[in-house]
Amino acid sequence: MSTIRRKSVSLLIGIFCLLEVKLAYTFTLPSSSQPALTSTTTKLSVAQSTTTNDVSNKKHSPWYQKSKRKWASRKRRGAKTPEEIQKQLIKAEKIEASLNAALKSLERMRNNIFDESNIVKFPSIRECNGALATFGDSGDxxxxxxxxxxxxxxxxxVSSYQSDISQMTTLIIPPVPTLVTYSTLMSRAVALKKEKVALRLWRLMISSPSFYTNRNTRTSTGMKFGAPIVPDIRAVNILMNVFAKLGDSTSAKKLIDQLYNGRVIPYAESLDQINKEHDLESSGGREDPISLIQVVPQLEPNIVTYNTMIDACIRAGDFDGAMDALEHMKYNKHFSPDIYTYTSLISAVGRNTRRRSDPNVAFELFDEMINDFQIRPNGMAYCALIDVCGRCRRSDLALKGLRMMLREKAKRSRDSKKSNKKGIVQSFTLENEVGAWTAAIDACGKAGRVDTAIRLFQTMPKFDVYPNIYTCGALTDGLLKSNEENSIDECMNVLRYMEEEGIKPSEVMYTSLITSASKLATDEHRGEVIKSTVFGDKKVSLPSDDKERLDMEKAVTVYTELIRSVTGSDFKSKKGDKENSDSSLMKVFLVLQEMKENDVQPDIACYNAILQASAKAGNVSRLRDVMDRIQMDGLTPNSNTWKEVLRGAAIARDSTLAEATWAQALSTHHNDNEDSYEEKWYPGLDEFDLLLSAYVREASRSPDRMEFLYSKVLDAYIAVSEGIETKGFHNINLNRLKKKSRTVKMIGQATKFLRSTIPYVDETYKPTLQANIRKVERELDLNSS
Structure with missing residues (x-):
């Protein structure tokens, strides 16, 4: 009954409030009460809008926007775009200029100039630390x-002018280096392989009067700025990483002991001596690392600390020390070994020849990782496992590791299908899975199982994994060391794959291929009879002369494919890639020089590959040099030869060379005998496009010749349209030309410019020019476009 009464009272109160609000809206109050009504209704409307639009207002709140910005910055932290990097560099340069300007303004005090308006404010320590990180990340x-x-x-x-600054009303706070400052510099030094510089930075930090062990002992400098510098676990991990990169496992172990013991001994280096060492990169002198470690306070090591110490032990060849660190991690209450821990230990098996070189140890670690700690292996772990098998010459175990990875991949694909409501099996790829395949191919190649390595290479795409430069290098290395008859042919297939995918050979692969081709060209056993050579379905023996001819043909093939792979699809003449293109072009001509030294006669296909490299680089002098060599060797250029020279002329913006090449190709003597394989050159649409490109590109660089060059473009099209046999333009298909947008665009560009010059053209030539322009615009429908 009491419940019913409470509900009734609540209902009556609600009705009364609604009536009160309705009366307030209905009746007109005196003028003196009008403001009160306005205030009441305003509060009511604000309350209603706040209740109904709470979600939309949340999105516009400062807290929401700040969180969104933080999330976006974390998302971009992994990979920054060039635009973001450039913005950060500009910001860092401004901070650097601001700091230098503030220093100069303070140094004016030596001349007793106390003008507060001229003193520039120092940037904050946070801004300076960000600039340090930006410069370090950019490599500077x-x-x-x-x-x-x-x-x-x-x-x-600021400390030296403290008495003068105290008279001023402006507060001057200099950016005194903090722990973040030293940690930022040390981490960048390690990333740039300047480990000794990082150690000197650590020594400089612990010698600073702001260091917590020096606060009560070193006050002679009068530096009263900055908070005490107390090392944290992140700074200690950076120091541990320095020891790891130097392979100093002894110091790494003592650093771990210092973290647990925490008995601090102040560093006794003279501060005055430290301040003199401005050039950290060249200052010498050795020092016992123990004095650098004993200033570290007692801290709790984390997983990064132990993983870095394991890395130090592995680099020092101390596998037992790394395994002892693993045992400590197993019984740690705060963390357990992770995937990085076991991957590092597995990769170390087989590197130490004194002990633990059995690949079974790697499999035991792998099983312990999965079964004892429920760690799901990734591609890096499988890569390390298979690589160990390869180093131990156990290709059978390497293939076992690869099968384990494929089973794990299939299992995860099935798990994703179960979790997917639609039951669709998604393509699953492990991290760095290509590394595991590469390790297996390398293991088979080292064991002489080249056929297995080739099958693995061909099978990779079926599992959505594609070979990279290291995969191709591992396979070619095994093929070049093999004595199989088809090893060179398979090596050429790998090179062709690299050319199609735009993969350039590494320095090691480049050298190996050069050596292999030279060995074919200078075989010491040509006086013997080759064992067997396959012709169709039969194996026959050949005399040494035929073997020499076959070896020479293989050598030329290797050289040619090597040249093509060096000048891959991404080899272009750009401002940013000029150094890269020059280096690749130099390699190409080194190959040609190597051929000459080994008395290997390049064929026209090989010369065409060299011309292609020179053309992509836009090197006209190299083009002319190669054409002269072709003539000296008595070879007849083919259609690909002329096309590459025309392409080089277009890239180099040299219409004179393009016209000379076009005329030379038409006038080159060709053998008309029926048994001859030489064919007369007939220009096609591609060659015509390259000729026009040479005119247009040169016109963009030479404004004084623009009208003349664009007239050449217009005349060339008119000749094609009217089927004029001069310069072979009648061989070009007009219908195909109209469908090629690039060619039409160049002709339209020339026509548009020439139309603008009609008022200034001589009267005798003006009607012809106007008629040609109208003809081009009508046939190519340029007005509508």
Missing amino acids: FKRALNLFWAMRKSAMV
Whole structure:
């Protein structure tokens, strides 16, 4: 009964409130009460809008926008675009300029100039630390060090003028280096393989009067700025990484002991001596690392600390020390070994010849990782496991590891199908799975199982994994060391695959292929009879002369494919790639020089590959040199030869060379005998496009010749349209030309420019020009476009 009464009272109160609000809206109050009504209705409307639009207002709140920005910055932290990197560099340069300007303004105090309006405010320590990170990430570590020294100098200058600054009303706070400053510089030094510089930075930090062990003992400098520098676990991990990169496992172990013991001994280095060492990269002198370690306070190591110590032991060849670290991690209450721990240990098996070189140890570690700690292996773990088998010459175990990976991949695909409501099996790829395939191919190649390595290479795409430069290198290395008859042919197939995929050979592969081709050309056993050579379905023996001819043909094939692979599809003449293209072109001509030294006669296909490299680089002098060599060797250029020279002329913006090449190709003597394989050159649409491209590209660079060159473009099209046999333009298909947008665009560009010059053309030529322009515009429908 009481419940019914409470509900009734609540209902009556609600009705009364609604009536009150309705009366407030209905009756007109006196003028003196009008403001009160306005205030009441305003509050009511605000309350209603706040209740109904709470979700939309949340999206516009400062907290929501701030969280969104933080999430976006974390998302971009892994990979930054060139635009973002450029913006950060510009910001860092501004901070650097601001710091230098502030230092200069303070140094004016030596001349007793106390003008507060001229004093530039120092950038904050956070801004300076960000600039240090930006310079270090961009590879300009020396600039980062200069900014660091400017930060230290600013603190010293402000301290030296403390009495003068106290008279001023402006608050001057210099960017005194903090723990973040030193950690940022040390991490970038390690990334740039400057481990000794990182150690000197650590020594400089623990010698600073702001270091927590020096706060009560070193006050003579008068530096009163900055918070105490107390190493944290992140800074200790960076120091541990320095020891790892140097392969100093002894110091790494003692650093771990220091973290647990925590008995701190202050560093006794003289601060005055440290301040003199401005060039950290060249300052010498050895020092016992123990004095650098004993300043570390007692801290709790984390997983990164132990993984880095394991890395130090592995680099030092101390496999037992790495295994001892693993045992400590197993019984740690705060963390357990992770995938990185076991991957590092597995990869170390077989590298130490004194002990633990059995691949079964790697499989035991792998099983322990999965069964004891329920860690799901990734492609890196399988790659390490298979690589161990390859180093131990156990290709059978390497293939076993590959089958284990494929079973794990299939299992995860099935799991994804079960979790998917539609039951669709998604393509699943392990991280760095291509590395595991590469390791298996390399293991088979080292064991002499070249056929198995080839099958693995061909099978990879069926599992949505595609070979990279290391995969191709591993296979070619095994093929070149093999004595199989088809090894060279299979090696050529790999090179052709690399050419199609735009993969350039590495330096090792380049050298190996050169050596292999040279060996074919200078075989010491040509006086003997070859064992067997396959012709169709039969195996026959051949005399040494035929073997020499076959070896020469194989050598030329290897050289030619090597040239083509060096000049892959991404080999172009761009401003940013000029150094890369010059290097590749040099390799091409080194191959040609090697052929000449081994008395290997290049054929026209080989010369065409060299012309293609020279054309892509836009090197006219190289094009002419190769054409001269073709003539000296008595070879007849074919259609590909002329096309590559025309392409080089277009890229080099040399219409004179393009016209000369076109005329030479038409006038070259061809053998008309029926038994001759030489054919007369007939220009096609591709060659015509390259000729027009040479005119248009040169016109864009030479404004004074623009009208003349565009007239050449117009005349060339008119000749094609009217079927004029001069210069062989009648061989070009007009219908196909109209469908090629690139060619039509160049003709339209020339026509548009020439139309603008009609008022200034001589009266005798003007009617012809106008008629030709109208003809081109009508046939190519340029007005509508």
